[in-house]
Amino acid sequence: MKILAISLGSRDGSNDAMCKEVLMVAQDMGAEVEFIHAMDLDIKHCTGCVACSRSLVMGNGNRCALKDDFNWLLDRCYDADGIFWSVPIFEKTACGLFHTITDRFGPRMDRGMNVIGTKMAQEKGNPVPDPRFLTDKVVSYVGIGGSDWATRIQCSMAMQALTPMWKIIDNDVFSWSKTIIMEDDKIARVREIGRNLVEAARDIEHAQYKGEPGVCPHCHSRNFYLDQDAGKAICCLCGIEGAIKVEDGKLSFVFPEEQIAHAHDTLSGKFMHADDIRENEGRAMAIKSTDAYKQRMARYKAFITPSRPEK
Numbered sequence: 536m537k538i539l540a541i542s543l544g545s546r547d548g549s550n551d552a553m554c555k556e557v558l559m560v561a562q563d564m565g566a567e568v569e570f571i572h573a574m575d576l577d578i579k580h581c582t583g584c585v586a587c588s589r590s591l592v593m594g595n596g597n598r599c600a601l602k603d604d605f606n607w608l609l610d611r612c613y614d615a616d617g618i619f620w621s622v623p624i625f626e627k628t629a630c631g632l633f634h635t636i637t638d639r640f641g642p643r644m645d646r647g648m649n650v651i652g653t654k655m656a657q658e659k660g661n662p663v664p665d666p667r668f669l670t671d672k673v674v675s676y677v678g679i680g681g682s683d684w685a686t687r688i689q690c691s692m693a694m695q696a697l698t699p700m701w702k703i704i705d706n707d708v709f710s711w712s713k714t715i716i717m718e719d720d721k722i723a724r725v726r727e728i729g730r731n732l733v734e735a736a737r738d739i740e741h742a743q744y745k746g747e748p749g750v751c752p753h754c755h756s757r758n759f760y761l762d763q764d765a766g767k768a769i770c771c772l773c774g775i776e777g778a779i780k781v782e783d784g785k786l787s788f789v790f791p792e793e794q795i796a797h798a799h800d801t802l803s804g805k806f807m808h809a810d811d812i813r814e815n816e817g818r819a820m821a822i823k824s825t826d827a828y829k830q831r832m833a834r835y836k837a838f839i840t841p842s843r844p845e846k
């Protein structure tokens with residue numbers, strides 16, 4: 536059984552140290568361990584070319600047009616049973632590199648897209664996406680901040696797991712933690728997160744979330760989009776629509792049971808989303824091939840060209 540820890544922090548900083556704390560626990564529990572310092576890798580931003588989703592839905596396999604270290608990172612991730620991510624908090628959320636990695640996971644690594652892509656490739660007799668992309672994995676996140684500005688980090692970290700449908704075991708935040716390696720209570724909590732991850736990795740099928748319950752009873756998120764006019768609250772993570780209720784000073788999120796089937800972290804929800812995208816892509820492609828569309832686009836192209844620094 537293998538545990539991989541990935542640090543998004545600076546070299547030999549707090550995030551590196553907490554990854555190593557988890558790996559020490561994992562090694563003591565008999566796991567094989569591996570450490571990655573994400574800034575060592577060349578990870579390019581997703582350009583939005585949609586080659587990945589197009590190739591999957593056309594049964595042409597799992598592809599990305601970018602040539603960098605992301606495939607190597609994917610291989611390390613899918614070689615592990617459990618993954619621990621330690622992420623510095625930047626501007627109340629995950630640092631940019633973590634968001635770039637999250638973008639590179641979706642839609643290419645979306646579980647629903649890979650289920651569809653595998654079926655389509657089999658029907659066409661083409662090479663199927665890596666079968667590991669359809670397997671379960673357990674994952675834990677820790678966000679480390681230098682202050683108490685941290686209200687968006689857990690939702691951002693959990694979004695990374697939502698794409699491949701990895702099971703989240705812990706998702707915790709440490710505020711005012713620039714010197715976390717000197718704070719024994721926080722180190723003890725990180726070690727507990729490590730133990731929880733190893734135990735979960737030993738029995739992935741029965742692994743359960745061990746973190747704080749959060750507000751959304753389905754995905755544990757605390758972040759909501761409030762639509763005043765429609766009078767509804769939408770969970771920013773799983774997309775379930777319902778209402779925020781306050782009773783005896785306690786806040787809760789209530790929603791109709793059928794919303795679960797639409798949740799973005801379920802296969803049924805992912806298939807609905809894929810159907811919607813397929814329909815809209817078809818419409819968009821038809822409109823883009825018209826003269827009227829081409830004329831409008833030509834007007835924008837002719838108007839101005841982007842300024843660039845001289846190289």
Ligand SMILES: Cc1cc2nc3c(=O)[nH]c(=O)nc-3n(C[C@H](O)[C@H](O)[C@H](O)COP(=O)(O)O)c2cc1C
Nearest residue numbers: 544545548549550624625626627679680681682684
């Ligand atoms: C650009 C930038 C933005 C930051 N924003 C926040 C923030 O919003 N909230 C917070 O708690 N810490 C913030 N910090 C502090 C970092 O979270 C902290 O320096 C980091 O956890 C250090 O990790 P490392 O030692 O592993 O590099 C910010 C730091 C930088 C450089």
